Each structure stands twice: as structure tokens, then as C-alpha cells.
Amino acid sequence: MKLDSLLQLGLDERDVTVYRALLKLGPASIREVAAESGVNRGTTYETLKQLASRGVVSYFPRGKRRVFQAEEPERLLQLGERRQQALSQAMEQLRSEVIPELKQSQARFNPGNVRFYEGDDGVELVLRDILDSAGKDPERGYAVISTKTLRQHLYRPFPNFTKQREARGIRVRVIAVGEGGDEAEYAERKWLPSEADADASYIAIYPPKVAMITLAARDYPVVVIIDSAAIASTQQLMFDTLWRLL
Template identity: 75%
Template sequence: MTTRKTQALGSLGLDTRQIKVYQSLHKLGPASIRDVAAEAGINRGSTYETLKQLVTMGLVNYLPKGKRRVFQAEDPEQLLSLGESKQQALAQAMEELRKDIIPALKQARPEFSPGNVRFYEGDDGVELVLRDILKSTAKQGNNAYSVISTKTLRQHLYRPFPNFTRQRVQQGIGVRVIAVGEGGDDAELAERKWLPAGAGTDASYIAIYPPKVAMITLADQDYPVIVIIDSAAIASTQQLLFDTLWRFL
């Protein structure tokens, strides 16, 4: 059986042993446990347990033959019934997740915990932050976020995600940027104001997209280090500071 077919059966909840036994029964027709075990290459004890599981799943039945049982596979169309049952159960589980389970779990979580702070490194971490900005901003319905960015870091920011600005514009997400130091390209749905860079200004990027704040800096050899804080209180305070500074520039 090809890998794709095996994966399809696996999606229905069949494990590797069940697939082997099920396939062997279709090849053999009605067969004893010993014959199925030999065909599948599995010991008799495991074969018997697997056959019982397949009977429970409605894929196999058995009939007496003397003092022994002979097993046979049900019509392959039964696989469709199994798939439909799995699909219905999954749809019901998704509905319960959305309506009850996820809201209850969120309500049970403490307002702030170590899990609200995440650390990432490297270009992969930068790309994760940029994608999280787009996803979270769209999800919150704000359609805008705020950034404080230094000249030193800007040249490294979009290296792992060169299409970020295009995707931001396509999604109708605006951004206000306070650029520390000269530079910064004009773009659609973007407003920019500048602050002079002091002698001690280091590489940093702060994105405020409530309820999150992301901070990026560079370690040795321009290696990005990222922190994301998921806290409505911290994000709202940072947004207040940004808005105040924005009005005075």
C-alpha cells in the first residue's frame, strides 16, 4: 500500500498494525487468526487484539467455523462511514472548543504568568514577530499598530520577511512609526515621524499591537533577540506613551 493510502487510513484513526491486518484480510478473504498473522507479519496475540479493535470500528466481522473464528473484512465502503463519523465528531469538537472549552480555559488562566512572555532568536524569530503583528492586528480589528525603530536595526528587520510591507498594505493595516535616526522608506498606510539619534542609541525595535508588545534588539554579530509580552496592561501603557510622544513631534 502506498504512503498516501496509508496516510489516508491513518487519518481515519487506524494505526500501522491495524492497517496491515485490515489489508491482509482483504487479500486473504475469510481467514483464521493464524493466517492473518502470517500474512501481516505480526504475532498471533497482537493480531487477535487488532482484529477485535477492527471489529469494534465496524471494519471487520467474524463467523464461527467449528471451534474457531474466521475473520473477514467488511465492504470497503465502510471506510466512508467511518470517515463521516470522524468528520461529524471533529465538527462537534471544534464547536465545543469555540463555544465552551477555549473561553473556559482562557478565563481560568491567571491575568499574567511567565507564559505571557516569549523569547525568540534569529531571523526566524523576527519573521514570527512580523507575522504575529499582522495576524493579531487583524484579529483585534484595530487595523493599525505603532512602532519605535532605530536606524541601526531597520536594515535587519525585513530580511527574513521581505514581503511584509506588501502583505500589510494588502490587509489594510496601517502603521505609525517613530523613527530614531535618519532613514526609513515611505510606504502606503504608513505615517512616520522622527527623533534624533543620540550618541548612545542602540539597535532596537518596539512594536505595540495591543494586547501585545514586541521588542527586538541585536546581540553580537547582529544576531536578533526578540521578546513578546502578551499583556493588555503593558500594551496600553506603552500605547499611551507612544501617543503622547507622537503628539509632541
């Protein structure tokens, strides 16, 4: 039985073991559940109390003892729906209140505005950051300067990036250094001639951020993200000027 979906509900393996034992037994005492599940009696009792607080286990008195009973498995769906609703409310509060308030107290520029990443994970982080940021104004989109030598490595960790960008209608203008580059929807491309292969470089301008990717030894990606409206504005001005000249 795959436990991933149950773990996402906030249950752990012990919770699942105890619940399944109780489901198999029907109404049962703590001692019976402990014997069936293989979990010690004290831990079984604490686990049953936690499951009862989540609404997937109930109990009733039988003489001087307390008897536990597993609720129908469909109750897990309700647990998931409550968790999903709480997460949605938390996300909305983050967007509308918490993040704006935190950004007001953030220093205009500090060393934390420059971030360094390495490897394919760093590249994927940049690409997802571009989608999230540019997706707020897809018509404006973002701008890219990219060399031929880096293109083959760029989408390795995020092969469906372009499809996601197109699905969200995010526009991009690309200045390609050297030949090549695939045509895509919502994308404009101009070429900057290069007599020889330029050093691997990818610069993405998506105000207020600028991301730069290059390759170290053995094609190992190195990533820098600068979160600065001033720097992004200057880079955008330089890009727009070069775009008009090509």
C-alpha cells in the first residue's frame, strides 16, 4: 500500500498502522489494537487519541473501558479536504497580508539580494522564478540574452518549461548570440552574430530581478540572481537599445 497520499494528510506510518489494525478488528480495546498493530500499548493509546482528534477514529464506553472504532476510509477524504482548505486560506493570507507586510520591512538592498546557486537545481529554480514573476504580467514578459553554447544545458532540469510558459501566455524576447534557437509561441527572437563560440552565458531580465547562468568545469551550471529594481532597469534599458539596433 502506497503511503505517500496518507503522509500528505499529516499522518505518519504509525498512524496508518494503528488505523488499519483498528479497521480490521472493528470496535476494539487499546490492548487489542496494540496486539494487532505491533505497537506498544502506551504509544497505541496516544496514536488513537490523535486519530480521534482528526475525526478518523471514534470511541465509546463499554463498562469501565473505552472502546475505539475506525471511521469509514472515506473520512480520509474529508481530512484531506479540510487540510486543502486550510492550506488555500494560508496561501491567500500569505499573498494578501503576510508577504506585503514583510516586504515593507525589507531593506532596499543588502547582501541577501544576491543569491548564488549551483547545479541543475539552481537552473530549475531560476526558470520557475521566471515563470512566477513574469506570470504576474505575461504581456510584458521578460527578456533573455543567451549564447549557443549554453542552450543545450538550459532546459535539462526543466524540460517542459517552454510549454508552461506558452500555457500561461508569457511573452519573451530573446537575443541569441550565435546560430540556433527554436521558435516558440509568444516568443520573439533576434540574432547577434558571433564569429566564434562565445563563452556559455544566459542572462534573464525579469524586473526587479536579473538572473545569470554560466558553466563551470565539466558543464556544471553556476547561477546568480540579483534582486534589484535599479540593476534590472539598467539591464532592461541596455537590452531594449540593442534589440532596436538588431
